[in-house]
Amino acid sequence: MQQFLNHLEGRGLLTPEQSTRLAREMARGEDSAVRALARLGYVDQQSLAVELAGFYGIAPVEDHDWPDQLVLPDRISPRFMRENRIMPLRADSVSLTIAVADPNDSSMLNAVRLAAE
Numbered sequence: 001m002q003q004f005l006n007h008l009e010g011r012g013l014l015t016p017e018q019s020t021r022l023a024r025e026m027a028r029g030e031d032s033a034v035r036a037l038a039r040l041g042y043v044d045q046q047s048l049a050v051e052l053a054g055f056y057g058i059a060p061v062e063d064h065d066w067p068d069q070l071v072l073p074d075r076i077s078p079r080f081m082r083e084n085r086i087m088p089l090r091a092d093s094v095s096l097t098i099a100v101a102d103p104n105d106s107s108m109l110n111a112v113r114l115a116a117e
Helices: 002-010 016-027 033-040 045-056 078-084 106-116
Strands: 086-091 096-100
Touching: 002 016, 002 033, 002 045, 016 033, 033 045, 078 086, 078 106, 086 106, 096 106
Parallel strands: none
Antiparallel strands: 086 096
């Protein structure tokens, strides 16, 4: 995640001082870097989403991507979605597409994989 913070610094979206504070916040283990960035307000949500998508090489969610109804509500609870800041967008017999606030959160991604099986 440090690489992503360096990326934000390089793009002028994060100061070295903010990066240092984020490192301290992350060392406490309370929040991921993405959650801390959002909570501290260092980068606005829209810019953060765009930067995450570009950094990780994933497509940003467009307005037409949002589902009209919950996808897999019997397997992925609304509470889990809210707490982990995810939204299943579509599913079929072989794949599940989700929107995530933190694509680096491996424990959340593993939990979604298990739920979707």
